[in-house]
Amino acid sequence: MARNITVRPFRRLTQAELDAFLEKAANILRGNVDHSEFRGYVFALLFFKRISDVYIEEVRKLTAQLGDETLAKDPKMHNFVVPDGSLWDIAARQSRNQVGTTLNEAMIAIERANQPKFDGILTSGVDFNDAEKLPRDKLINLINHFSSQIFDRAHVTDDVLGNAYEYLIRNFASRAGKSSGEFYTPKEVAYLMSEIVEPQPGQSICDWASGSGGLLLQCRNYVTRQCKDPDRLLLYAQESNLSTYNISRINMILHGVKSWEHRHQDSLRNPLHVDDGKKLLKFDRIVMNPPFSLEDWGYDDFQGGDPFGRFGYGMPPRNNGDYAWLEHVLKSLKDTGKAIVVMSQGVLFRGQPEQTEEDDGRNQSADAEYVIREGFIKADAIECVIVLPSKLFYGNTVPGCLIIMNKNKPPERKNKILMIWASRNFQNANPQNILRPSDLMRILVPWRAFGDLDLARRLVSIHEEKLVQEEELERQRRLKDIEDAYAPILEPLETLTLELSRLETSNWQSNGYSRKSEQVIRIRELKRSVKELGKIQGERNAAEDEVNSHANQEIAHIHEAATDLLSICSDPNLANRYFSVVDINELSPNEYNLNMSRYVDTYDEREEYIPLPDAANLLQESERRRSEAMRRVSLALGACNYDEV
Known part of the structure; x- marks a missing residue:
């Protein structure tokens, strides 16, 4: 009789298992070196393994269908190709001394075979022969780890791998120290930002400090949630860090994004999304999480003026680039455009107005950030400020905020700014706090109601x-x-x-x-x-x-x-303990200070109100108890036998 002996099979990985598999890859790199030094190597290896296994899978299936392996390898039959001598299994079987060279050569060959789509995606800033950056033992362990799993589509679907890749990005961000603030925006915050700007098919969306590309991907997810076509979004990105730029390109490819305009340069010093007249392109939506309070943002480069005319509200201070980013964003928005930007809370209150002898006993010019903030407010460019909990952003414990700018406010919102205090509700986690779906609802309902409490109550059940x-x-x-x-x-x-x-x-x-x-x-x-x-x-x-x-x-x-x-x-x-709508006329007496506590009752600790007569009675009772306690102490001391002591 037939005997079907079942042994533990090699099956497709679930999302949780693949996440754990990639987390183990990150754990292999544990040591004293900053994880940001390693991440480019890990992402390149993962991408190399994926495209190698998928290409083999496609060739095998096409050969079975066509009966001709040569025809099955025709580049026209594939979205990408891997040259025969550059497959993963060949590179992974090399000796310890040769593996670095073989990996470098294989990745160069893959890029050349897939120009221009893959230009620099595997090799820029990555040298597998550099044992100082990536010790050979760690490289061998990583190769062995990735070799233990098949990464073709039969074993790992596109959606599962895309989600796992983002999980790996988050894992690295949690370990990467101070550098991670400009690398990764938590998925929950990115979701919130997409829900606020509500991108629509046909619109242009830009992230001038794109990091790993998560904000743009969440904009696509928003369109998908509306049962619309995400491929009709026009995506633009620019990123200054070469390794991060390549990570974001891989992220887009693994998520199946068909086209986007992605550039590698410093967006403040050298913005590359420009028109034929070398003026900044203008976008329908901008989503950004630039590095907080960047000191070396390019101040000296603009002493002769900015060729893009971005600093019309004032020149940002030399040692802080927050308002340089905000002015850059406002300049690159269409007249009907909306933007949402993650900022440090300092932009809400830093800077002092002009002081005179009559006002303050001394003469002092207005600070740059005060002047710019005043200009933004008078231009009615700010629609909403949302203060977020602390420890949301990796590598930075400073509580951030979201600045929502709108060049085309609805009539009922003109000359008003919505203030939302969202610092109370979150999941306390290690190493970072997390915004849960319920916490996001506490922000989105006030945002969409914009101070209308009747509307807010109706929106609650909808959300x-x-x-x-x-x-x-x-x-x-x-x-x-x-x-x-x-x-x-x-x-x-x-x-x-x-x-x-x-x-x-x-x-x-x-x-x-x-x-x-x-x-x-x-x-x-x-x-x-x-x-x-x-x-x-x-x-x-x-x-x-x-x-x-x-x-x-x-x-x-x-x-x-x-x-x-x-x-x-x-x-x-x-x-009023959570949100408030502030008229612009209220801001002038407050010296255009947007500090949340001036407009929203942010205090959690409240002293109990006690009427004055009751307070006097409590004071008398306290004095009576003190006197009685002192009397008992005196009696006790008098009864002591000091000779025995």
């Missing part, structure tokens, strides 16, 4: 339903991911279990065996198979339980936040 639906969709996506990975392997379990039960309860002759020993052997085989498949079933059950537990927890938080928001938006005094 609650939308977020629960998104959480359920994510639950189903993750469960399907598990189903697709495990179901083909577990399919024989029921049949094998039934066969085992039948053989154990009947004799060998009735089961068609010529000898009892044959049945005994078959029972042993079945027990091994059922036991192994039972373990795999247990893994599947545990994975599904984890997904359901997480989803249930997030949905409970959403319902809790919705109930809380309804209470907040039913009481103007309570609402």
Whole structure:
């Protein structure tokens, strides 16, 4: 009889397993060196392994279909090609002394075979022969680790790999120290930013400090959530760090982005998205998380004037580039455009107005940042300020804020600025705090209501339903991911279990065996198979339980936040602890200071109000108790036998 012996199969990885696999790749690099030194190597190796395995998979399938391997390798048949001598398995089998050279040569060959799409994507800033930057032991361990898993589409789908790549980016950001602030924007913050600017198909979206590209990808995700075509977004990006620039290009490719305009240069010193007249291109939407308070932003380069005319509201200070970025953004917005920028909270209040002898007993010119902020406010360019919790951004514990600029405010929002204090609600995590979906709802409802409490209450149920639906969709996506990975392997379990039960309860002759020993052997085989498949079933059950537990927890938080928001938006005094609409005329007496505590009741610690007569009675009672305590101490001291002491 046929014997189907089931051993532990090599199956497709689930999202959680691939995330863990890539996290282990990052762990291989643990040591005293800043992880930002390593990340370019890891991302290049992962991308190399992926395209090599996918290319082999495509050639194998085309050869089976066409019956001609030469034709199956025709570059016209593929989105990218890998030359025969540059496949992963060839490079990975090299000796310790040759592996660095072979990797460099293979990646150069791949770039040449896929020009211009892959120009510099694997080689710029990466030298696998540089043992000082990447010690040879770590390189060998990384190669062995990636070689242990097949990365073709049969084992790792595009969506799963794209999500895992972002997970790896986040993992590196958490370890990368101070440099990570200009490298990665937490996915939750990026989601929030896309929901606020609401990009639409056909619009141009730019990120002038694109980092790993996450903000632009979230804009695509927003369009997808609206059941529209994300490929109709016109994406533009510029990034100064070469390694990060290549990481973002890989990120776009792995997420299936068909086209985007991506440049490598410093956007303040040398913006490259310009028209034929060398003027800045103007965009419908701008999303950005530039480095906080950049000291060397290029002040000296513009002493003779800025050829792009960006500093019309004033020249930013020499040692802080925050307002250089904000003026750059405003200059590159269309007249109907909207932007959202992550900033340090210093932009809200830094700088002093002009002082005179009459005003302050001394003469002092207005500070540069004060002048620029005043100009922004008088031009009605700022629509909203959102103060975020601390420790959201990697490598920076300073609480940031979101500045929303709109050149085409609706009439009811003109000459008004919405202030949202969003620092109270978040998940306390290590090393960074996290904004949960429920926390994002606490921001999006006030943003969309813009001070209208009746509208806010109506929006609560809409946002609650939308977020629960998104959480359920994510639950189903993750469960399907598990189903697709495990179901083909577990399919024989029921049949094998039934066969085992039948053989154990009947004799060998009735089961068609010529000898009892044959049945005994078959029972042993079945027990091994059922036991192994039972373990795999247990893994599947545990994975599904984890997904359901997480989803249930997030949905409970959403319902809790919705109930809380309804209470907040039913009481103007309570609402003022979270958000407030400020008329521009209120800002002039406050010297155009946008510090949140001036307009929103941000204090969490409140002293209990006690009427004056009650306070006097409490004071008298306290004095009586003090006098009684002193009397008892005196009596006790008088009763002591000091000779014994």
